[in-house]
Amino acid sequence: MAKPYGPMRLFADALRRERVNLTERWMKAVFDDAELSESDRLTYEQLSDHVPAILEEICSALEEQDLDQVEPSIERNAKQHGKLRFKQGYRIDELVRELDLLRQMLMGAIVGFAEGHPVFTRRHEERARHFVDEAISFVTFTSIREVMTERDRKIDEYTGRLERANHELMLKQKLVGELYESRMQITRSVVHDLRNFLNVFSMALQMIARAPAKTEAALALANRQAADMKTLVDELVEYSVVLGDTSALAVQAFDLRALFDELVAACQPAIDAKGLRLVHGFDPGLTMVTSNRLKLKQIALNLLTNAAKYTKAGEVEFQMRARGDAHWCLLVSDTGVGIGAADQERVFREFERANQDDVPGAGLGLAIVRELCRVLHGELRFASHEGAGTTFEITFPLHLDHDS
Known part of the structure; x- marks a missing residue:
């Protein structure tokens, strides 16, 4: 059964009619506040974002005198508000400050309405203050919690990137180490084979000089060494082409x-x-x-x-x-x-x-x-x-x- 059309509902209707005007006055207060530096970078749409929807839910709470019914909607809009403010670069103190300005704006609206409507007694005024205070506190808490969640998610994301980058760096360092060792192994192996080649080739030349009768055997030995060296060079060239392609x-x-x-x-x-x-x-x-x-x-x-x-x-x-x-x-x-x-x-x-x-x-x-x-x-x-x-x-x- 619907509640009677009483003073609280009258105030809720009045607040609803003034919602656009209240939003604009709140945004002007935010833009003029020296402590809210990030707000200067936002457009009209970016600043207002979910505030009109939050005001509408506050009006519904005042109308029904029941915050629990609209709490899910307020929470949803407050989460979005906190997420957007995080993306827009707000600090937590700036988020609290701008929502406190909204609270002050609504408290002023309560006083103004009470002055023009005698039926809206002090008891109604106190009750309205209670609903507004509870609603804004809930919006502030939910927005801050969402900012913290987004910040933690961002930290986890950065941490994950750093861990992946560190892992990749370690793999690259290991690869560089292995590559260095591989190149040193190549150098040692080639030097070893070249030294053997030169030693045997020198022996063949000395054999020819000292024992002309053994020239044929010496030439055969030299030819074998030259063939082996050609095989080594061919393999080195082939491997360098494969790796360098x-x-x-x-x-x-x-x-x-x-x-x-x-x-x-x-x-x-x-x-x-x-x-x-x-x-x-x-x-x-x-x-x-x-x-x-x-x-x-x-x-x-x-x-x-x-x-x-x-x-x-x-x-x-x-x-x-x-x-x-x-x-x-x-x-x-x-x-x-x-x-x-x-x-x-x-x-x-x-x-x-x-x-x-x-x-x-x-x-x-x-x-x-x-x-x-x-x-x-x-x-x-x-x-x-x-x-x-x-x-x-x-x-x-x-x-x-x-x-x-």
């Missing part, structure tokens, strides 16, 4: 069978020359793939060359197979020296190779394979047992995106 990845559709046949033809002579058998097979279900043909060729050649290097007897296996609907795999297996369990963690590092002095090269082949697999989104797996050979299997997407 910052251009966008070029992909194209091509016939995988044609690449397979080309690789078999390229590797067959070297494998035959070592007395090994090349076992190869191509899945007829594979046709066109989209990737970088040259980089795939590099990967396969490095694996096949490595397999031939470290296999003295037996066979090298080369396969290309379909793997589900969206992938295919490249497999290279050998019956060579294999890799011991203790060495399998470091097999893809620069200058790591099987402990055989008679195998030429810098030990960069698998490091190149690892980097190219990363670029082509290849998933590389290998299994090896010392003295029983090694198998490398890489799974690639059938269609590599141009933006990868």
Whole structure:
């Protein structure tokens, strides 16, 4: 049942009629207040924001003489008010100050209404003051709490960014450290190989000078050293090109069978020359793939060359197979020296190779394979047992995106 149309409702209606005027007077007071520096930067709409809606809820509370009914609406508008003031750069004391000015404006409205309406007794005036005071206090508390929530959220966000930035910095520092160690390893390895080359080459020249009858043997020794040094330089150049390639990845559709046949033809002579058998097979279900043909060729050649290097007897296996609907795999297996369990963690590092002095090269082949697999989104797996050979299997997407 509706309450009688009494003095409190008369005041609520009067306040509602004066709501626009009260809002404008409040905004003028805020603009004129020297303690509210941030308000000077706001437009009319930005300053008023949710105040007219809050005034309307206060009118409803006065009308019904029940703050609980309008509390959810006041809370919602107060939260928005606090959130906006936080975004607008208000300090908490400035937020409290401007809402206190609103309180003063409403208290003045109560006095003015009481003076012109004798029916609005002191008891009604005190009751109106109570509702206004409770409502503004609730708005102030809710707005401050929202400002604190927004501030905490912002602090958490900044803290998260700092933590991520710190983590990235630590990773970069670690990468720089690893890169430095890698470059030092390159320097040490190249200097070591160059020194050996120069020593042996010098011995060959001395042999020619001191024992002309051994010239042929000396020249053969010098030629072997020159060939080994060429292999080292070629691997270093290849690795530097792979690491230094910052251009966008070029992909194209091509016939995988044609690449397979080309690789078999390229590797067959070297494998035959070592007395090994090349076992190869191509899945007829594979046709066109989209990737970088040259980089795939590099990967396969490095694996096949490595397999031939470290296999003295037996066979090298080369396969290309379909793997589900969206992938295919490249497999290279050998019956060579294999890799011991203790060495399998470091097999893809620069200058790591099987402990055989008679195998030429810098030990960069698998490091190149690892980097190219990363670029082509290849998933590389290998299994090896010392003295029983090694198998490398890489799974690639059938269609590599141009933006990868």
